[in-house]
Amino acid sequence: MYKKIKILRYKPGSETKPYFESYDVEPDGDTVLSLLQQIQKYIDPSLKFDYVCRSGVCGSCAMLINGKPRLACRTCLNEVKGSVTIAPLPGFLMLGDLSVDTGSYFIKIHNRQALNVIRSKQQEAELAANSNYENELMMHLYELDRCIECGCCVSACATVQMNADFAGAAELLNAWRLMSDPRDDRTNKDWYELYATDNGVFGCTALLACDSYCPKNIPLASSLASFRVALLKLGVRL
């Protein structure tokens, strides 16, 4: 059974504008990623798309599949009936065909949140020597640490698309994860100043598109809500 697949092609730096190209492929795998690999192998080896782990853990292969942000390696063909249309994830710099620059986006988040917290080796050793935490707390942090930085939540968010300065779900999640960690040196005040703003938690319209599209099923809705409440409470005290 042949599958019809339409892919947005784009060569950065060339004169040609992005355009859709159609392919007919007889699938020999079960995922959208395997379709792309087949095209690369048998039809057009120059087709550019990102993948590393092919098992939903590295966050490379997010793209718009029939209009929805999804991981290509985690989208089974039997979930996409009929023909498939694939475009690069919106909201990020396009690097060619289906490849987008999620890397720079997420590095900027880590840089923004870094806040020059430097510990001496001795402080580090002290912290290590007193390593005693409830497993429940660690599992909570673990749950919030599962983000693979794929960008699906960012491209699903209408607020980000309208206001490029809005932090986005992944950044807020990461802030909440760090704020919840007793081992972290950044203070409540730091977080308040960074995110109790209109580009932070108050910019979020809580429509929760992010939550529906996170391929890791991270509880974005409840995490963002908890973060907002925590900052609101801080605002009263600060």
Added chain:
Amino acid sequence: MEIIYSQALVIGGGLAGLRAAIELKERGLDVTVLSLVPPLRSHSSAAMGGVQAALATSCMGARDSVALHFEDTMKGGAYMSDPEVVNCFCNRVIDSVYQLDSWGVPWTRITAGRRVLSDGRVISESFESHGKIAARNFGGTAQWRTCYCSDTTGHNMMRALLRKAAGSGVKIIDRIRALSLISEDNRCYGVTALDLRSGKIRVFTSSTTLIATGGIGRIFKYSTNGSICTGSGQALVLQSPGGTLANMEAVQFHPTALVPSSVLVTEGCRGDGGYLYNSKMERFMEKYSPDKKELASRDIVSRSMILEERIGNAVENTWGNHFWLDIRHLGKEHIDRHLREVSENSICFAGVDPVKDLIPVYPAQHYAMGGIRTDISLSAQNYGIAGLFAAGESACWDLHGFNRLGGNSLGETVVSGELAAEGMCENFSNNGYTPSAAVITKEYKRQCERLVKLEEKAGSNGVTFSKLTFDLRSVMSRYAGVFRNEEGLKLAKKELGRILEKVDGAVVSKNFYSMSPEIENALECRGMILLAMTVVEGALARKESRGCHNRDDYPDMAEEYQKRTLTRWNNDTQSVMIDYEDVSLHV
């Protein structure tokens, strides 16, 4: 030609590369990390199981010690590891685990009280241990020693290091592929690289350089490794004058890779009580390892599968032969809670639901014990190239010998990364930076010309690089797999020779653009062939079976081969040169 100079240059943004970069920065060097992909995409993120470290916190690890970890590692490696390295590692990895804790890794913790294990045993964690870092059981260890974060340990370590690197101000440049070492008189001065955003060749010079580019899995057709694990750093070194690789024939195969995608099915399935069946639905491991059965070590299970296949007991399928892994009896609740990834992967890649179906599995390449030969300070100076260091899976300071203990390589990434950085700081202060401009220009021009040549010939008739890569991978999985023999390895050698002859004339398709994946493959194809040749030549010369190197024709261990294999590339004769080095048995 723009030259970007950094005091220290790190190639690779996986765990080893990031750990080194953090240390270099904190010791005051200005450091640049080059990575093919955004760091979090590195294959380190796919590691699930955990890190071996003798913290001796759990009641099941109460008697644990550095000495026991040492013994397990030496034994696992068939007594081929460097004991001094193993000793250093087993000590340092304990501090590393606690350091990672202080950097925010959410290690699973001990909860005091009684707990029933899946095999029915009851254990009781003490009150004092409550809240300490927990350890789980892993194959081949005397005590429970594997620290973990649920089932995504590598991912959580990567996240912590990435945040730490950002906090320390490490400069990371992603989407860039190192192409060659810039070297003069056996000293390395940096690399040339292809910028995958602009398609241009760039030059990065440095006073001291680290290679941390991960494993070689993708020179095999069947591998659990990610698509970017092609051994490109090892190939850079091999193609640089003097560059020396060690123990390349020592390759680990994992018995339970999904068929046909080779995605890893975690050891946890067998650990939790899963069964393996052959085509007759017999639990064949009862035959090969009556005591441990499915819980026997990776290499034993892999070998048993191939032996079963030889007597016609593999399940035949259009995608290739396989065996069945059965975890149905563990129940839906257990699978959903503890083996979620297995469930998702099986459904997505094999169309089977482990709650009610059998999972098709077959051995696939998993880990390379061999790599860039360094001494205990991770320096390659005594092995042909000064100013060059290596860490992580791409290095062979020889922690793993001829078989890696599960859970020792994540630990190795951070320990070797930190140690390499210490060595690099020393190297930096001892060495002036004085490459001649001519050397840099020559290497830059050589790489530019390669690109021009590819473009000129794009779309013309001839064998393609992707065909050659495909052939090379097939040869490797066929002849350099779990079992090897003289006949097969000689055939492989001949085939690889033929592929090498064709590579200079190979072409890319007409749709040329320099940052396309096709061009990346074209540029690294030759290196992959040479790497494959070191594996095959090493295996051919080693007329014995040891650790995970199994020769049908030499089934026993031979004392005369208790030596480390060193391989170099001879550009004049276009062949691999083999040497041996003694291994010591005591610290």
